[in-house]
Amino acid sequence: MLTQTELTQIREALEQSQNPLFFFDNDVDGLCSFLILQRALGRGKGVAVKSFPELNAQYLRKINELNPDAVFILDKPQVGADFIEGVEEKNLPLIWIDHHEVKIPKKLLEKISYYNSFPTSEPVTYLSQKVFNREQDLWLAMIGCIGDVYMPDFGEQFSKQNPELFPNPQTPAFDSIYTTELGKIIQMLNFGLKDTTTNVLRLIKLLIKAKSPHDILEENYHTRPLHKRFNEINKTYQQLLSKAKAQIKKDEKIIFFTYAGETSISAEIANELFFRNKNKFIVVAYKRPEKINISIRGQNAKKITEKAVNQIEGARGGGHEVATGAQIPSDKWEDFKEILKKLV
Structure with a gap:
């Protein structure tokens, strides 16, 4: 304080x-x-x-x-x-x-x-x-x-x-x-x-x-x-959230979810996935042509994110202990995933 x-x-x-x-x-x-x-x-x-x-x-x-x-x-x-x-x-x-x-x-x-x-x-x-x-x-x-x-x-x-x-x-x-x-x-x-x-x-x-x-x-x-905008984005949000939930597997400790579109809501999707799956490590990626914005939630997310971005050229990231953000080049997604799998 x-x-x-x-x-x-x-x-x-x-x-x-x-x-x-x-x-x-x-x-x-x-x-x-x-x-x-x-x-x-x-x-x-x-x-x-x-x-x-x-x-x-x-x-x-x-x-x-x-x-x-x-x-x-x-x-x-x-x-x-x-x-x-x-x-x-x-x-x-x-x-x-x-x-x-x-x-x-x-x-x-x-x-x-x-x-x-x-x-x-x-x-x-x-x-x-x-x-x-x-x-x-x-x-x-x-x-x-x-x-x-x-x-x-x-x-x-x-x-x-x-x-x-x-x-x-x-x-x-x-x-x-x-x-x-x-x-x-x-x-x-x-x-x-x-x-x-x-x-x-x-x-x-x-x-x-x-x-x-x-x-x-x-x-x-x-x-x-405001209400109109909320309803518009919330419709997309609920659709993406449903898709993400459908990909969750009980025996896998990491949830990877990717999407594209006009609006970035990766932080909101990652937050709710983590709320409903607190024992898992959440990685939500918003893909754009040149870069990928990633929201990460989970135990030791900050340390894991920092270690991961240090291994990817052109990547950066940081945040709080259990909630971070990262940005990587668009062609490094598979590399980033493999690094996270080893770290989590």
């Missing part, structure tokens, strides 16, 4: 900025981190970062476009040196808040203000909530924390206030994603982020104004685009 001094430093940096720009990871932890800080300040623009695994120089154009006086990075484990140097050239303060286990070169750390909750690794949503501690944003903090598989210390409070959404705070965070109405909201927002830039901006505007999670669940004129 960050110290109170560090939380105060973050708050002061936020309050000093009149036009902050937030780059956040393209999931509910990143999204809710941004929303909590933006709502507390009442100002600031947000950009969902879809590049994997790092925030790179292509996003410098958003700085030119939006002309911020400070840049904040939320929930991104890796940031390219070219991006950091590009921000430095514009003489802008750069504040990076994260919770992943990563090694940042000292020469880059000297250029920025860097905060990381590792090794306790509380999600950035949790850290953001602790910066301002606004009661009215507790529901967003809960969504971001549970979505990142972390049960916060305010889980019981939220449950008492919203028993219809989160009836039992003793339920493990991971299980809650698939057994509660709060979990449905998490899935809706994750799928909502997989949309056009216009619709993601519309979603952000909706959430900045929302007063409770019920404002998301209720389908009306304002939420209709």
